Amino acid sequence: MSEKVIYLDYAATTPVDPRVAQKMAGCLTCDGVFANPASAHAPGRKARGAVEQARAQVAALVNAEPGEIIFTSGATESDNLAIKGVAHFYRDKGRHVVTSRIEHKAVLDTCKQLEREGFEVTYIKPDANGLIQPQMVEQALRPDSVLVSIMHVNNEIGTANDIAAIGRVARAHDVFFHVDAAQSAGKLPIDLEQWPVDLMSFSGHKVYGPKGIGALYVRSEPRVNLDPQIHGGGHEHGLRSGTLATHQIVGMGEAYRIAREELAKDVAHCSALREQLWQALHAAVPEAVLNGHPSQRVCGILNVGFPGIEGESLLFACFGLAVSSGSACTSADKTPSFVLRALGRDDQLAGSSIRFSVGRFTTEAEVQEVARIVSEEYHRLRELVPAAG
Amino acid sequence: MRDPFSGYGDTVQAHFRAPHNTGRFASGDARVFSGSAGARRHGRQVEFQLRVTDAGRIGESRYRVYGCPATIALCSLASDALQGRTAAEAAVFSVVALAEQLQLPAEKRDAALTVEDAIRAAVGRYNSAQGPASAARVSSQVQV
Incomplete structure (x- = not known):
């Protein structure tokens, strides 16, 4: 076994871009921007300035106003704040939530919690390509619906939903719309000025930023009210208390700045490598099956089913590769992917499917080597x- | 070194990556006895073949396997261990004990049982071929 591991798991997490790491390092020590951003003294005001610059950088990537960005500990917390925040605040308006069967666990488990609290949740089954169509949402809505939560890009298969169209359905029914955009920010254009979206979750570490930081977009007009989930100090407009992690926020801001400036280059790079990988795998294993939509998708994720062999063995055989069976968050669980099963794949094929995800630092040589090994x-x-x- | 994610030690990893005695014997050899256990739809399937010498000892074995790394490695290790044993010894050969020696995770006990069942089914075929007295010792086919 080679000691060198080829990393093709960018959908699980990305390495921090060296430019981001440099910015973060400037926020840690005595000679840096280390003070508490809530402090009124000069070092505190300097830290506050760095945080606000990062907020503007995050907002710019998705065409939102800086004041609509709330920093959290990550997309999971953002999903929790959005879903429970809306459901709790508007519980007198209705107690029904619409989501899909192939959301990230951060959404599904949060919805399960709401069910324990007495809410009702409709879980939409995706079509055969893993897409949630606007009419599916339309059919799932009820007079007592208060929230629709649908992901932009699925983390396992990479298919991209038509968020603007789904948003128009939600808006027509006067229902709030939350989108988990952890897998799409920095990979697909997002325009929150144009899209009828009320809440959107973002992650730092999927966009070459640090782990432990994320953001929630909360539309200001028409305004969305949320019940905060963390109390203690009233930070972030009272929606998310806790001392702001300057170094992580600055890191996320820099990561989103780079993502905005280099979006076209990153997309072209990842699209080309993903296509090369699929072509090489398909040529060597003609029976291999592409999971997800062939074109309505994010650039970097390729999910392939390998018929006729056992999944754990395939993954273990590819020991020198950092790839994933299902999403990284559920890989410890050896049961076949609930996403692939929702697409109608049988347990065997779902179990022997591998998610490859390429990124900014992936090379053509790595892709060819992965195809050869697999x-x-x-x-x-x-x-x-x-x-x- | 034990793999922290799977719990597999060096021996399991080595036999998984380069399993011994894989494949099938050529058909038509009257000294070859086959047994199978498991089903692919259940995630694990093993076909084991034993070639028994005129002296009643296992000369060689072959297998085909669909399953996790533990199942593949146990087939390989068992095929080595069976060589030279009598049919009676093979009938009581414990793949579960082998799995315990290898400190396989507890959830892999089913893998050991499937390999063991396939071996015992092959021995059962051999015993059946020797006559009713032998056949009574081991059932010929294990249902799972």
Whole structure:
């Protein structure tokens, strides 16, 4: 086994861009911007300035106002704040939430919690390509619906929903619309000035920023009210208390600045490498199956099913590769992906599907090497398999 | 070194990456006895073949396997361990004990049982071929 691991798991997390790390390092020590941004003294005001600059950088990537960006500990917290925040604040208006079966666990588990609290949740089944169509949302809405929560890009298969169209459905029914954009920010254009979206969750570490920082977009007009989930100090307009983590916020801001400036370059790079990987895998393993929509998708994620072999063995055989079976958050769980099963894949194919995700620092040589290793291991394992029984 | 994620030690990893005695014997060899266990739809399927010498000992074995790394490694290790044993010894050969020696995770006990069942089914076929007295010792096919 080679000691060098090829990293093709950018959808799980990205390395921090060196330019981001440099900015963050400037916020930690005595000679840096280390003070509490809530302090009124000069160092505090300097830190506050750095935080506000980062807020503007995050807002700029998605065409929002800086005042509409609330910093959190990550997209999971953002999802919690958005979903529980709306549901709790508007509980007298209605107690029904619409989401899909293939949302991230941060959304699904939050909805399960709401169910325990007495809310009702409709989980929409995606179409065969893993997409949630606007008419599916329309059909799921009820007079007592208060919130629709649909992800922009699915974290396992990379398919991208038509958020603007779904938003128009929600708006027509006077229902709030939350979008988990952890996998799309920095990879697809997002225009919150134009899109009828009320709440959108972002992550720092999926966009070459640090872990432990995220943001929630909260539309100011028409205004969305949220019940805060964390209390203690009234930071972030009272929506998310806790001392602002200047270094992480500055890191996320810089990451989003770079993502905005280099979006076209990153997308072209990742699209080309993803296509090369699929072509190489498909040529070596013609029976391989593409999971997800062939074109309505994010640039960097490729999910491939390998029929006829056992999934754990395939993943273990590819030990020198950092890839994922299902999303990283659920890879510890050996049961087949609930996303792929929702798409109608059987347990065997769902279990032997691999998510490859390329990123800014992936090279063509790495992609070719991954295709070679995976196809060789596939054929080695396939040779061992008896006739189906 | 034990892999922290899977819990597999060096021996399991080595046999998974380069399993011994894989494949099938050529058909038509009257000294070859086959047994199977498991089903692919259940995530694990093993076909084991034993070639028994005129002296009643296992000369070689072959197998085909669909399953997790532990299942593949256990097939490989068992195929090595069976060589030279009598059919009676093979019938009581414990793959579960082998799995315990390898400190496989507890949830892999089913893998060991499936390999063991396939071996015992093959021994059962051999015993059946030797006559009713032998056949009574081991059932010929294990249902799972």
